Amino acid sequence: MKWNQLARKGLWWLVILGVLASIPIAYERYQTEQQSGRKVEFVMDYRDLLEISDMQTNPRKFVSDQLVKLKQHGVGSMAVYEATLNELKLSRRIEVFSSRDASVLMQVPFSPGENFTYVLFTETDSQPQLQPLIERTFHDLGVRTRSWSFNHQPGMIIEMAMDEAMLKTMDPDPITLQMLKDEGFSIVVRMSNRRPFNTNQMDALLAQLRKLGVKRFIVDGETVPGFVSEKDTTNLDKMGELMRKHRIGLAVIELQKTEQKGFAGLAKRIHHNVVRLHSFTETDAQKLTENLSEEELKGRIQGVSDRFVLAVKDRNIRMVFLNARAVKNLDKGQILHPLDAIYAALDGPDGAIPRIQASGYSMGQAEAFQYVYSSWQNIAKVLVWAGAVALIALTIAYFVPELALALFLLGMLGSAGLLVLNTSLFAQALALGAGTCAPTLAIMMAIRTCREKWDRPEGSRIGFALLLLLRTTLVSAIGILFIVSLLNQITYMLVLQQFRGVSVLHLAPIALAGLYWLLFSERMTYKERVLRGRQILTSNISVLWVIAAVIIAAAGFYYLSRTGNEGQASSLERYFRSFLENTLGVRPRTKEFLISHPIFILGAYLSYKYRSALLLILAGVIGQASVVDTFAHLHTPLMISSIRVVYGLAFGTLIGIGFIAVWEIVVRSWRRWAPRLNA
Known part of the structure; x- marks a missing residue:
């Protein structure tokens, strides 16, 4: 125990060194986000224009008129497919x-x-x-x-x-390409892998496209040009070489169900000259042509505008791809199209383009991030590595303190082996471990601090509650810095690689903190802990317990359904989110500022008197895990994530103080009126 107590102090110093080493790494990522890739490109699908025009009285005049309108409303690029x-x-x-x-x-x-x-x-x-x-x-x-x-x-x-x-x-229609260039549009080409790959023909095509100002193409189909198989990469190598020669990059479409085969390999071959693309699909556009009242249509147009702004600000989107489709409206007896509604969403009242420009972006051909990476990062990441393993060992040591030193040594040895086998898996596993342990450790320290307050209940209770929330969040922030520094690669910013394990990051801290509260937060021998665990497991189950279990399971399912990129939210919640986004510019997370942080503050305030208040402290782990998870979305700029967390703390503090005020009013009223009622 003596050696392990000394080791725990040493482990804390390693964590501190890891934190200090991660700060400049995080700053270089901030530089990457702020100093490059600040142009946003709106692209219209030219084929969709042709298909809509085919239902018009004068198709060519319709296309010509729409090209003028697109230019007027801020769309500077047209997407042309292979003919x-x-x-x-x-x-x-x-x-x-x-x-x-x-x-x-x-x-x-x-x-x-x-x-x-x-x-x-x-x-x-x-x-x-x-x-x-x-x-x-x-x-x-x-x-x-x-x-x-x-x-x-x-x-x-x-x-x-x-x-x-x-x-x-x-090859793309040369007449259309020249016409669009003469009209002042930039051209983005949709390139497929449907034709036999021919190096000379592809070279000539890319040279022609480059003369027309094409800087980027979007893959059309399930495979990139030149892809044959994972093993046969000869044509993919040639395609990458030609794209580098003609300085043509790629756009990666976000939220695809299946990744386009060969995309990551081709992106690597062109040194990640890639931008992220958000697709506004024909199905999305069709919702603007439904039978709607004027007020409902305004609401949907506002929703589209909000969607574009959020994509650019929150997800590093630099290209927005616009689709449209003509529909037959039987009720009105007309052929309708959504183009006018799209124009209103772009630069109408509260349109997307002015709001994007107000956020510090400019309109133009999308540019890739100029990745800032200094050679000293390799040395700094060694310290981050040791600090992350030390953090994991310290967290486990809260359950088994005798193993602190052994856990650290085994962790370093095991992670070194993982580094040799797979560097990507090494970084993700270490980031996931640190991201899980930081909020868990923060809440366990908070529980221990509140237990100590029972013996020395002096000082301001509100001050104690607010400082405890701040300290707990700072401990959780250790996990943030480790995730950001360990996964500081352009592939994560572009979501060519994805940080797996978001559900673990949400659930594991809850389970670990709950286990600590049940069996390890009090001074007991291991035998006593085993007896308590057995007592809990062999307790008689009442109907009330069953009901509580069902409620907890339902809450857990709902919690997970709203987690990650695929998370679902109700229409009321989406409206509330939109209100916060438009009012504050950056939306704080509801579970942080409205639920977890206020409950944590109330629990810390009540812990002076009530032992059961630790349950409220325990509920705070949801907010702490959410704080870390905010930065686990590596495609979101650091500045946006930081503002989101600060807003969550600020509003959570105000609401928490409100909870305390309500508690005091209720308690004092009860003390005042209860004796009279009993009399």
């Missing part, structure tokens, strides 16, 4: 027929043994650019083509069934 016969048809550059339709058109007998695709060029000036493009595409596929005309209008025959031919992709 298909279907898209060229939507652009009114060609008309496509099957063999059956062509025979009717030419008034000749239909040949049952032929099922080809007939193409007519609608513009004589576009044929010289489009015909070679189509011929080359189908030649590469081994499909024969030949010239054809009708009424002196030039065309061609593709010896492939029309349904299949319409699916084949080719």
